[in-house]
Amino acid sequence: LRSSHRDRPRLANAILDDGDVGRIRILVIQVQGHLFFGNLAQLNQSVNDILSSRHDTESQPWIVIMDFSLVLGIDSSAAQGIIKLKKVMQKKHSVQLCVFVAGSREGFPCDYNLSAELTDGIDGGRGGIVEDSIVSEETALLAHEKFSKHSERSYSGGQVCESLDGALIVSENALIFGQDPSLLENKFPIAQQGELPIEREREAGLNYLANICPGVTVEEDVEALFSKFERECYKKGDTIWVQASQSDCAKLLVRGFLVAYLENEAGTSETVHTGRMIGELGLVQGSVRMSSVRVASDEAVVYSINREAFDDLAHSHPSAARLIDLICVHYLANRVQHVSNRIFETRCLPI
Numbered sequence: 001l002r003s004s005h006r007d008r009p010r011l012a013n014a015i016l017d018d019g020d021v022g023r024i025r026i027l028v029i030q031v032q033g034h035l036f037f038g039n040l041a042q043l044n045q046s047v048n049d050i051l052s053s054r055h056d057t058e059s060q061p062w063i064v065i066m067d068f069s070l071v072l073g074i075d076s077s078a079a080q081g082i083i084k085l086k087k088v089m090q091k092k093h094s095v096q097l098c099v100f101v102a103g104s105r106e107g108f109p110c111d112y113n114l115s116a117e118l119t120d121g122i123d124g125g126r127g128g129i130v131e132d133s134i135v136s137e138e139t140a141l142l143a144h145e146k147f148s149k150h151s152e153r154s155y156s157g158g159q160v161c162e163s164l165d166g167a168l169i170v171s172e173n174a175l176i177f178g179q180d181p182s183l184l185e186n187k188f189p190i191a192q193q194g195e196l197p198i199e200r201e202r203e204a205g206l207n208y209l210a211n212i213c214p215g216v217t218v219e220e221d222v223e224a225l226f227s228k229f230e231r232e233c234y235k236k237g238d239t240i241w242v243q244a245s246q247s248d249c250a251k252l253l254v255r256g257f258l259v260a261y262l263e264n265e266a267g268t269s270e271t272v273h274t275g276r277m278i279g280e281l282g283l284v285q286g287s288v289r290m291s292s293v294r295v296a297s298d299e300a301v302v303y304s305i306n307r308e309a310f311d312d313l314a315h316s317h318p319s320a321a322r323l324i325d326l327i328c329v330h331y332l333a334n335r336v337q338h339v340s341n342r343i344f345e346t347r348c349l350p351i
Contacts, residue, residue: 001028003168006334007211007275012176012183020058021179026171027054027061028164032070035078044085051093062096062178063171064089067164069103074110083117086158097174098158099167107160120157196255198231205229205254205303208275213323214330224320228313229303240278240293240302247282247289249306250324256300260291271296280328283310 002023008016016022029047033039047066054060066082068074074082082100089095100118108114155174161167176183196204209229210222229252234240240251243263253276260278261269272278272293282289283305305324314321 001026001164001168002334003172004165004334005169005172006330007208008172008176009183009211011180015176015179015183016172022175023172024059025062025175026065026168027051027063028065028067030067030070030164034073035071035082036073036075037077037081040078040081044081044088047085047089048092051089051095055093061093063099063174064095064097065099065101065164065167065171067101067103067167068108069101069164071103071109074108074112074114076110076112079108079110079112079114079117082114086118090157096156097171099170100158100160101164101167102160102162105162115160118158119160201231201254201301202226202303205252208254209252209277211275212277212327212330214326217323218319221317221320221323224317225305225313225323226303228305228309230305232302232304234295234300234302236295236298238295238300240295241289243289243292245289247279247285247287249304250277250279250283250310251302251304252277254301254303256295256297258293258300259296260293262291277327277331280324280331283307284325284328 002016027050029050031043035043051061051064086098086100089098098118102108102115155170155177159167159170161170173184206223206226209226210217210219213222232251234256240258253272253274255274257274258272258278259269260272270291278293279289281287310321310324
């Protein structure tokens with residue numbers, strides 16, 4: 001399973017894909033139904049058996065994600081048992097990080113404050129759910145600030161996330177931190193981007209473009225592609241484009257964040273974070289826009305490449321223009337492989 005955080009540096013992706021220290025060290029266990037004193041012993045035994053079978057193997061888990069999204073209820077005795085299970089996983093099976101998915105921002109379906117008892121890392125031991133759904137500028141800044149200072153404490157012990165995707169992001173960060181903490185450092189913090197000079201901003205844009213270009217790319221090709229992008233500024237509430245309009249450009253978001261949404265749908269939307277590209281499929285395929293996009297932050301800076309510049313690059317520097325094609329394939333592949341498209345029941349423990 002992979003998280004939706006798909007624009008990591010190449011070295012970070014290499015760590016996650018490594019057969020020894022990468023995602024193979026993450027074990028996902030999904031639980032469903034009601035948890036109570038009568039079936040908790042079976043859950044504990046099942047988890048213990050799984051971890052014991054992988055002990056001293058090449059796939060011994062360093063991180064265990066327990067997903068409670070499909071759990072309908074947890075009684076007080078089961079809640080206490082889950083806390084004990086976490087301790088057993090860490091002490092007996094040497095699990096470095098336990099991530100628990102509540103499935104809701106309100107926490108686990110029980111009266112007991114289980115979130116607070118299971119959390120002891122990024123939150124500084126105060127307990128609570130790690131925010132993984134950034135829906136406003138304020139929460140976006142808080143989330144980036146929370147993860148800007150990475151420490152060993154941040155990726156050990158226990159964490160509670162709202163969604164499985166959020167848990168995978170935390171777990172992937174932990175794997176990267178264990179090999180090279182510098183790869184998690186944000187060289188262009190959001191809080192400071194308002195003070196960035198144009199040269200520094202363009203450096204950030206070039207860095208973001210290099211990160212989303214899949215595979216091994218030639219630096220000169222990335223620079224040639226970025227040279228065709230032009231800077232554009234928008235204010236909060238501005239419309240970048242509307243659904244069904246003609247596609248004539250692709251845009252790289254360098255500062256702020258956007259919201260893409262479907263017209264005539266009941267709140268179907270997606271946040272576009274810094275470093276992402278939008279409109280690339282329409283630029284290549286010539287199709288109409290599949291969603292509307294507006295600015296959700298106070299200010300947004302994008303770098304845009306229009307069709308004329310793209311066609312010119314395709315003739316003068318085809319290897320650079322082909323990077324847009326590869327980005328399209330990369331983004332589409334990630335959407336197909338996104339964790340939300342997986343069938344939950346295939347990885348559930350029957351209880």
